[in-house]
C-alpha cells in the first residue's frame with residue numbers, strides 16, 4: 193500500500209515540476225491573480241529582461257486595492273492611484289491578460305471574485321501578490337500570497353521556487369452557538385495559537401464544525417490563516433464545494449465537469465496521514481470574539497476582560513505597547529466602550545452572506561448617531577445581489593448607505609482611512625498599528641458584532657439581539 | 659543578474675527589539691502607490707520615524723545618530739502581515755543588508771532573499787544577547803560570513819552558525835535570481851504542462 197497522504201501533499205506533489213538541490217522545489221502554478229499594487233514592478237522587470245508573459249490565459253487581473261469606493265464612474269482624483277491603474281491596464285493589454293477593471297461587471301476584491309467566477313477550483317495551485325490568498329484554500333486548493341519578485345517569476349514561467357512547508361491540522365468539532373460566526377471561529381483559533389503559531393506550516397481545517405460551514409464561511413476561515421503565520425490554509429472539497437462551483441463562469445462544463453468532480457473527490461487527507469502538528473478545538477467553547485490589541489492574535493471573548501501579558505504568549509513589552517496604542521488597560525472590559533467607525537467589507541467578510549447577516553441584525557433598528565459606517569461590498573456581483581435580495585432597502589431603512597466595491601478601509605490605501613485615535617469595529621483581517629489609517633484603532637470582529645456596534649454606538653454583544 | 663552579490667560583511671547594527679513588527683509598520687500602505695521601485699528608503703518605518711508634520715521622532719532608533727550599520731537586529735516574527743515586497747525594498751534601499759531575528763514571517767523571508775537582503779535566524783537568547791551588546795555599545799561590530807554561514811561578534815569569541823537553503827545561498831553569493839534559473843528550465847516546464855494538461859481543463 194502507498195503511504196497515506198495529506199490533502200496538502202496530494203495537491204503539492206501533483207505540482208512539483210522539479211526537485212532542486214538544497215531542498216527547494218519548482219512548483220507549477222495553475223492560476224495567478226494580479227492587482228494594481230503588487231504587479232507594476234513585476235511587469236517592469238519582464239520588460240527589462242525582454243521576456244513576455246508565459247501563460248497570459250492563466251492570469252486574471254482586477255483593480256481593487258487602491259480604488260475609490262465612491263463615484264467610481266468618475267475619473268480617479270488621486271494622481272498616483274490613477275497612474276497605478278493606468279499601468280495595470282497597459283500591462284494587461286500588452287500581455288493579453290483578462291482585466292476586470294473598475295466598474296466592470298466582474299470587478300471586485302481579488303479573493304472575492306476568484307471564487308465567485310469559478311477561477312478557484314479544488315486541487316489547484318493559485319497565487320496572488322496579496323497575503324490573504326489563502327482564502328482560495330477553502331476550495332481544496334493550495335493558495336498563498338507572494339511578493340513582487342515572485343509575481344514576476346510566475347508571469348515569466350508560471351512556476352515558483354518553494355520549500356515545502358510543514359503540515360498542521362486544526363480540527364473543530366460540534367455546533368457553533370447562535371451569534372457565533374466563522375469569523376469568531378478563526379479569531380478564536382488565532383488567539384489560541386498566537387500571531388506566529390503556524391509560521392512555517394500549511395494548515396488543513398477539518399472537523400464537523402468546518403464541514404457544516406458554507407463556502408463563504410470557509411473562505412472567511414481560510415482567509416485569516418496568514419494571521420497566525422501560516423503559508424496557507426485549506427479544506428477538503430465536498431458536495432458544498434461542488435454545488436458552489438457548478439455553473440460558474442470559469443467552472444468546467446459538460447463532461448469536463450464530471451471528470452473534474454471525480455478528481456476533486458479524491459482530494460482529502462487519507463486515513464492515517466501524518467501531520468507535523470495537530471490542534472483540536474470544540475465549537476461549544478467559542479463565543480463572539482473581539483480583538484483588543486495590534487495583532488490578530490490578541491483576541492478575546494467579547495464579554496471578557498483584557499488579559500494581562502503574563503497570560504499571553506507575547507513578550508510583555510510588545511503587549512504593553514499594543515495596549516498603549518489602543519488606549520486600553522489590562523483587566524478592562526470592552527463591552528460598552530463607545531466606538532466611532534464600523535467597517536463591513538474586505539476579502540474576509542465582504543461577501544453576500546456577510547451582508548445578509550449584518551442586515552438581519554440591524555433590521556428594525558437605526559444606525560447610532562455619531563457612528564460612521566462604511567459598508568463596502570466585496571465585488572460588483574455582491575453589490576448586485578444585495579440589491580436583488582432587497583438588502584439595500586433594509587440597510588437604508590436603518591440609516592446605512594452602501595459604498596462601491598474595493599479593498600477600502602481594510603488597508604486604507606484609498607481615501608477610506610479611519611482618523612487617528614478613532615475606534616473602528618472592523619470585519620477585515622488586520623488590526624496592526626495604522627493599518628486602517630495613521631493612528632487608527634482597529635477592533636476586529638464578525639459582521640454581527642459590527643452590526644451590534646453600529647446600532648448601539650458601543651461594543652455590544654450581538655447575542656443581546658438574537 | 660538581478661541582485662547584488664553577497665559574501666561577507668563587517669558592520670555595526672541597529673537594534674529594534676520589538677516583536678511582531680508587521681510590514682504595515684515597515685512601509686505603510688499609503689506609500690504603495692508607486693509603479694517603480696524608487697524612494698522606499700524614505701518610507702521605511704514611516705510612522706514610527708516621523709511625526710505627522712514630517713519632523714523626525716527623536717525616540718525612534720533610526721533617528722538616533724548613535725546607531726548606524728547594515729544589520730537590523732529585530733524581534734520575533736519580524737515581517738509578518740502583508741506580502742508587500744516593498745518592505746524588503748525599503749530596508750534594502752535604506753542600507754540594510756542583513757536582518758537578524760529569532761523568527762521571520764514566511765513571505766517576508768522569501769521576499770528578502772529574492773532581493774538580496776539576508777535574513778539570519780538565530781536562537782532567541784542569542785538575538786537578545788547581541789541586541790543588548792549593541793544597545794550598551796553601539797560601536798559593537800559584527801561579521802557575517804555567508805559562505806561559512808556564520809554570524810560573529812568582532813573582537814570576542816562569539817560565533818554562531820545560521821541555516822540557509824543551499825540554492826538560495828548560491829543565488830545570493832552569485833547575484834542570481836530565481837527567474838534566471840527558471841527560464842533555463844523551460845523544457846521541464848513544458849513537459850510538466852503536457853503531462854498534467856488533464857488537471858487544467
Ligand code: SF4
Pocket residue numbers: 256257301302303322323324538539540598599602603620621
Ligand atoms: S480586502 Fe484587504 S486583505 Fe483582502 S485583498 Fe484587499 S487589501 Fe488584501
